[in-house]
Amino acid sequence: MASSESGDRALEALLQENRRFAPSEEFRAQANVRDPEIYQRARQDPEGYWAEQARRLSWFEPFREVLRWEPPHAQWFVGGKLNAAYNCVDRHAESDRRNKAAIIWEGEPGDQRILTYGQLQREVARCANGLKRLGVKAGDRVTIYMGMIPELPIAMLACARIGAVHSVVFGGFSAEALRDRINDAQAEVVLTADGGWRRGQVVPLKAQVDKALEGASSVRHVVVVRRVGEAASVNWRAGRDLDWQEWLASESWHCEPEPMDSEAPLFILYTSGTTGKPKGIVHTTAGYLTGVETTTRMVFDLKDRDVYWCTADIGWVTGHSYVIYGPLANGATTLMYEGTPDFPDRGRNWQLVEKYGVNIYYTAPTAIRAHMRWGTEWPERYDLSSLRLLGSVGEPINPEAWMWYWEHIGGRRTPIVDTWWQTETGAIMISPLPGLTEAKPGSATRPLPGIEAEVVDLAGNPVPPGAGGYLVLTRPWPSMLRTIWGDDKRYQETYWSRFPGRYFTGDGAKRDEDGYFWLLGRVDDVINVSGHRIGTMEVESALVDHPSVAEAAVIGRHDPLKGQAIAAFVTLKEAVDTSEALKQELKAHVVQKIGAIARPDDLFFAAELPKTRSGKIMRRLLRDIAEGRALGDTTTLADPAVVERLKAQYQEEA
Numbered sequence: 001m002a003s004s005e006s007g008d009r010a011l012e013a014l015l016q017e018n019r020r021f022a023p024s025e026e027f028r029a030q031a032n033v034r035d036p037e038i039y040q041r042a043r044q045d046p047e048g049y050w051a052e053q054a055r056r057l058s059w060f061e062p063f064r065e066v067l068r069w070e071p072p073h074a075q076w077f078v079g080g081k082l083n084a085a086y087n088c089v090d091r092h093a094e095s096d097r098r099n100k101a102a103i104i105w106e107g108e109p110g111d112q113r114i115l116t117y118g119q120l121q122r123e124v125a126r127c128a129n130g131l132k133r134l135g136v137k138a139g140d141r142v143t144i145y146m147g148m149i150p151e152l153p154i155a156m157l158a159c160a161r162i163g164a165v166h167s168v169v170f171g172g173f174s175a176e177a178l179r180d181r182i183n184d185a186q187a188e189v190v191l192t193a194d195g196g197w198r199r200g201q202v203v204p205l206k207a208q209v210d211k212a213l214e215g216a217s218s219v220r221h222v223v224v225v226r227r228v229g230e231a232a233s234v235n236w237r238a239g240r241d242l243d244w245q246e247w248l249a250s251e252s253w254h255c256e257p258e259p260m261d262s263e264a265p266l267f268i269l270y271t272s273g274t275t276g277k278p279k280g281i282v283h284t285t286a287g288y289l290t291g292v293e294t295t296t297r298m299v300f301d302l303k304d305r306d307v308y309w310c311t312a313d314i315g316w317v318t319g320h321s322y323v324i325y326g327p328l329a330n331g332a333t334t335l336m337y338e339g340t341p342d343f344p345d346r347g348r349n350w351q352l353v354e355k356y357g358v359n360i361y362y363t364a365p366t367a368i369r370a371h372m373r374w375g376t377e378w379p380e381r382y383d384l385s386s387l388r389l390l391g392s393v394g395e396p397i398n399p400e401a402w403m404w405y406w407e408h409i410g411g412r413r414t415p416i417v418d419t420w421w422q423t424e425t426g427a428i429m430i431s432p433l434p435g436l437t438e439a440k441p442g443s444a445t446r447p448l449p450g451i452e453a454e455v456v457d458l459a460g461n462p463v464p465p466g467a468g469g470y471l472v473l474t475r476p477w478p479s480m481l482r483t484i485w486g487d488d489k490r491y492q493e494t495y496w497s498r499f500p501g502r503y504f505t506g507d508g509a510k511r512d513e514d515g516y517f518w519l520l521g522r523v524d525d526v527i528n529v530s531g532h533r534i535g536t537m538e539v540e541s542a543l544v545d546h547p548s549v550a551e552a553a554v555i556g557r558h559d560p561l562k563g564q565a566i567a568a569f570v571t572l573k574e575a576v577d578t579s580e581a582l583k584q585e586l587k588a589h590v591v592q593k594i595g596a597i598a599r600p601d602d603l604f605f606a607a608e609l610p611k612t613r614s615g616k617i618m619r620r621l622l623r624d625i626a627e628g629r630a631l632g633d634t635t636t637l638a639d640p641a642v643v644e645r646l647k648a649q650y651q652e653e654a
């Protein structure tokens with residue numbers, strides 16, 4: 001396994017971890033899932049179990065068949081018709097929840113907006129009518145590039161209402177990354193904002209869209225929300241660009257939801273893989289909604305009276321599933337915050353918890369470690385007693401961070417759910433059920449009911465307890481990705497060819513004697529920086545795109561705060577001299593090509609890169625160098641002296 005050495009060391013420490021945390025009697029007594037038999041029932045009859053969950057949704061036409069599985073293609077709830085926006089909005093707006101807050105939004109400057117289910121229904125309908133007027137039909141793709149403002153979920157749900165497929169692109173991606181995603185999806189409409197607020201500064205979103213659309217483009221219209229007003233200078237292309245307010249001013253507040261097939265695509269979300277080109281992960285309507293409705297209800301123990309806050313940006317899958325679709329499918333109140341946790345000061349998140357009386361809080365280990373570093377004085381200033389459940393997602397959580405979270409945020413009172421899943425899985429796969437599971441800090445515990453996972457060796461055989469291996473999912477599940485947009489071959493190869501019939505996650509894991517899973521990080525060329533997935537090849541392609549660069553190798557090295565940091569080893573073209581200025585220029589080039597999340601933390605000029613005799617760069621050795629370890633096996637190298645020299649040079653410069 002690629003990351004086995006650092007993984008092993010971390011795991012040794014983890015497996016020493018024998019603290020256990022059972023839910024309190026009080027929590028257990030009120031939990032949504034109290035009966036441990038649920039695991040057994042789901043195992044005996046997975047299709048019956050999932051059908052039961054799916055029937056909690058509102059259907060225009062019931063499904064006739066639960067699962068049609070022609071590996072590696074699955075169809076769930078075949079023959080059914082439903083609408084995702086109807087399930088997330090209308091059915092609540094038409095109930096006693098009509099005047100319940102669906103979305104509580106706070107902007108970074110402190111402005112607020114609360115949308116009840118009734119209001120959300122009308123906003124979504126009006127936006128859907130606007131899209132129709134632009135000629136958007138069921139199956140068409142709409143790219144959404146916005147910050148965390150209410151118009152973002154309104155736009156997503158408006159697409160869902162008319163059967164259009166949304167492709168949300170995280171507002172931190174560069175114009176070039178946005179262009180690739182627009183082109184890949186062949187979107188005809190882009191919904192964006194003039195800008196967004198981030199640490200008191202404006203992120204110029206519309207300007208990036210303009211750049212992304214330079215040259216030929218499939219896009220006919222760009223609709224712009226005025227979020228920052230005067231603070232951003234916005235160019236206007238007559239005939240193409242529309243002002244959101246004006247666009248919708250004369251639209252009706254009513255729009256019938258389109259009955260969609262269970263398997264109609266709901267959205268595309270791009271994520272990084274092992275090649276330079278991001279993959280458009282396709283999720284479909286009924287299976288995805290069933291997955292997120294079920295997991296939000298069970299894992300977060302959602303109650304009607306709760307205020308629930310997932311801090312993720314909607315541009316990532318966590319935001320899709322657990323800021324919007326999962327909570328709203330449950331008729332819950334979801335909090336959405338525009339800005340960063342350190343603006344105007346490092347107490348902002350806790351101030352919001354106190355202000356809105358947040359009951360359930362879901363964030364990433366990297367954020368928890370940042371709060372740890374900032375000190376307990378920030379959470380101590382606020383009343384956090386409303387919290388009753390905490391969650392973690394995006395990367396393995398180290399036991400130290402788990403304990404800090406439990407003690408200083410949860411007041412030693414709240415269960416913590418460490419949830420393992422991926423863009424591809426759509427919904428949480430491995431996690432405690434908070435009223436049932438005894439947690440061990442650092443373990444995501446067990447697969448949820450209806451989910452089957454295994455740890456296997458290279459040959460696909462299950463490994464014994466305590467041994468490391470590859471994490472696979474052995475049964476199809478409703479919210480699984482259906483394909484990669486426009487590249488079904490890649491779908492089959494990436495996920496289903498390594499262990500035929502089983503889904504390959506790309507993660508390493510171990511299972512302990514109790515059957516608990518311990519995640520060890522990626523085993524492929526994907527880096528996890530602050531819970532964000534970045535492909536090493538993407539960063540390498542961005543670097544070699546620069547005229548001075550001959551070759552580049554990128555690896556993830558351990559970082560105490562971010563989980564992993566990006567280290568780049570670069571060889572320059574002949575006649576180009578190394579300099580600090582060039583280093584900065586190359587880092588900036590990556591930001592321009594991909595976005596700030598991909599900016600290399602370390603950039604290192606190498607005379608040569610260590611290669612095998614067949615010319616393959618040995619990234620494993622580069623990782624050893626960057627993490628200050630003894631070099632692993634170098635016998636397959638064409639010239640072992642190269643790596644020794646590189647190591648000496650790195651130690652000198654680092």
Ligand code: PRX
Nearest residue numbers: 393394395396418419420421422423519533
């Ligand atoms: O390596 C795993 C890690 O994040 C990857 C998925 O990234 P992405 O598709 O961006 O989705 C992130 C949010 C679901 C996984 O392959 N990962 C996610 N959650 C955990 C995790 N690793 C360990 N523990 C987790 N709880």
